[in-house]
Amino acid sequence: MSTPRRLLLVNGPNLNLLGIREPDVYGRDTLADVERIVSETAARRGFEVRAVQSNHEGVLLDAIHAAHDDCAGIVINPGGLSHTSVVLRDALAGVALPVAEVHISDVQAREPFRHRSYIADVAVVHVTGEGVAGYAKATALLLDVITGNADA
Numbered sequence: 001m002s003t004p005r006r007l008l009l010v011n012g013p014n015l016n017l018l019g020i021r022e023p024d025v026y027g028r029d030t031l032a033d034v035e036r037i038v039s040e041t042a043a044r045r046g047f048e049v050r051a052v053q054s055n056h057e058g059v060l061l062d063a064i065h066a067a068h069d070d071c072a073g074i075v076i077n078p079g080g081l082s083h084t085s086v087v088l089r090d091a092l093a094g095v096a097l098p099v100a101e102v103h104i105s106d107v108q109a110r111e112p113f114r115h116r117s118y119i120a121d122v123a124v125v126h127v128t129g130e131g132v133a134g135y136a137k138a139t140a141l142l143l144d145v146i147t148g149n150a151d152a
């Protein structure tokens with residue numbers, strides 16, 4: 001079967017508040033802006049994006065499982081679940097798709113409990129602390145991995 005020309009974009013709990021609360025930490029771009037930025041980046045490479053944001057872990061797991069059937073990779077900001085969730089990590093490992101982990105803020109410069117990510121070692125791309133622009137970078141790097149771009 002040929003590689004699907006589709007990515008799954010996953011945003012975890014509370015990221016629906018982007019642009020609405022804590023602009024000093026997370027900036028003024030909204031979740032809709034994030035989804036547009038990722039879609040535009042992917043479209044330039046001939047890929048479409050299916051976006052999911054949920055405050056419910058099971059919804060995220062279901063979306064990740066479904067991606068196994070029709071997506072070539074996953075761009076994910078797991079939010080606070082990065083630091084707590086073995087089940088999210090297991091879901092990502094289970095579908096065996098290339099994963100790009102994004103964090104808007106510089107988690108290493110924040111509280112110690114944010115320094116550990118359960119997702120990090122199942123991801124092939126990591127972009128942290130570059131604001132919402134980091135989603136575009138992560139998408140481009142993930143597409144390099146998927147398409148075998150020699151510059152990756």
Ligand code: CA2
Nearest residue numbers: 014017018021022079080103104105114
């Ligand atoms: O920096 C990131 O992208 C984080 O994944 C964001 C998470 C946080 O728990 C991680 O440590 C780092 C929090 C997402 C909550 O997003 C909000 C956005 C606006 C206002 C309030 C929360």
